[in-house]
Amino acid sequence: MRTARLRTVHPVIWAGWAALAAGAVLCVIGWYGVSGERFAERQLPYLASCTVPGAALIIAGSVLLTHGRGALAAARVEELYGLLVAAEPADAEESGQSPTAPLAVSGDLLMVPGGTLWHRADCPLVAGKAEAVPVDVKLVRSGELGPCPICEPAEADH
Missing domain, CATH: 1.10.287 (Helix Hairpins)
Known part of the structure; x- marks a missing residue:
């Protein structure tokens, strides 16, 4: 063409x-x-x-x-x-997805030690990474961790 x-x-x-x-x-x-x-x-x-x-x-x-x-x-x-x-x-x-469908929908939340974001378990940024661990509630509440802009986990999910 x-x-x-x-x-x-x-x-x-x-x-x-x-x-x-x-x-x-x-x-x-x-x-x-x-x-x-x-x-x-x-x-x-x-x-x-x-x-x-x-x-x-x-x-x-x-x-x-x-x-x-x-x-x-x-x-x-x-x-x-x-x-x-x-x-x-x-x-x-x-x-079969709409263009505004969320990228990740898992309810499990993960973080990478030393990172600044928390993610859904099926987020492409942490999916398959062995070093990803469950989110520490204290870090989220203190504001040291922020939600991932890709999978957009809400605090209500945690």
């Missing part, structure tokens, strides 16, 4: 490469012409007609390539975001 923006960026990149190539050719022609002349007054026409425009084309080609690649990256990010947004509702329908 290619977006229209991706297709419109490619000509900019091709134009950048073409400008770089033309600028390089003009610089080589200018250098060749300057190297064949002994006096500076005979070298100036080559500098004015080939080398200066060649350098300008090289700069313009670099700008076009930079812009084209940045636009290409932005278009790809937009395309991926569109795919992600389009896929999200389908995932929620397949699992």
